Amino acid sequence: MLKRLILIAGSSSSSDEPSARGTPLLSPAEKAALSREFPGVEIDAPCPPGNAPHAAVDARAWRASQLDLWALDTHLHALDARGLFDLRLQGLEREGAARTAYEVLTRCQRFLRRRNVASATAVFARVLGRHRELYELDRPLVRADYDHAIDVWQWMLRLDPRASVAAQAAALFHDVERLVSEANVRIEHRAADYQAFKDEHARRGAALAGAALAGVGLPPEVLDRVGALVASHERPGDDAELALLNDADALSFFSLNSAGFLDYYGPEHTRVKVAYTLRRLRPEARALVPRVRCRPEVEAMILGEPRRASAPAPAETQA
CATH class of the missing domain: 1.10.3210 (Hypothetical protein af1432)
Incomplete structure (x- = not known):
């Protein structure tokens, strides 16, 4: 199950640590809106130490529609079968970060398994x-x-x-x-x-x-x-x-x-x-x-x- 969305600024790399950034990628209003739309996911979470289970999505490849969705889905299915995991959205710029996060979470929302009062039984x-x-x-x-x-x-x-x-x-x-x-x-x-x-x-x-x-x-x-x-x-x-x-x-x-x-x-x-x-x-x-x-x-x-x-x-x- 997807539990955390980690936003990483700047050029994508193999590093497990977020790139340095002077200002937040999301405004408080944008972060709140995403949290309302996708409850249960920690939005703009800090990157945990070590190598926690995660999938990485390159924001530039996503925006250019060049991402291999089949490979991404295969990886997400494997992670989901093992339990909780993070999604790292990397290579972001401040402009467009909220929209990209919205789009990626929409594509991955089946791993949230949101319920309401009627289905939390x-x-x-x-x-x-x-x-x-x-x-x-x-x-x-x-x-x-x-x-x-x-x-x-x-x-x-x-x-x-x-x-x-x-x-x-x-x-x-x-x-x-x-x-x-x-x-x-x-x-x-x-x-x-x-x-x-x-x-x-x-x-x-x-x-x-x-x-x-x-x-x-x-x-x-x-x-x-x-x-x-x-x-x-x-x-x-x-x-x-x-x-x-x-x-x-x-x-x-x-x-x-x-x-x-x-x-x-x-x-x-x-x-x-x-x-x-x-x-x-x-x-x-x-x-x-x-x-x-x-x-x-x-x-x-x-x-x-x-x-x-x-x-x-x-x-x-x-x-």
């Missing part, structure tokens, strides 16, 4: 345990789906810190059907009828979620609500919790999945996905997209897509 710990049991993390697409599920959950709590236990469980289990249909290769972009494929994905996912959650201790009415949210998550409507799930799902695509999506599908299909996902976002959630670091190709697609009220289902995409 023994029952929800069993929900998380049951969810984890479903995933064989040595399979790349399964790992990607697991990371996405955790990231959607974390986005949900950022968007609504009071999210219900049903909404949080639905965030975790909304794409569980992929473990059956797309664990080895993605197929939905080949579907003749995209919306029918996605509706079936949601319907089957609701049944799988209900079966997985049986016996963890959630009340029947909560289980029913989780099933309803998962069953409808491909057709968001006026339901506030469904819209929240949809916003969190869409933001996770941009912050966590879009680079890998581009590599997997190529630019043409990614452009379709970007347009569709932007149109699914409510205005207040779409306003957060410019604060997310995406690859330049994806950023260009975002800038080229006009704002619209709703999105018809494209012939091919992946949620």
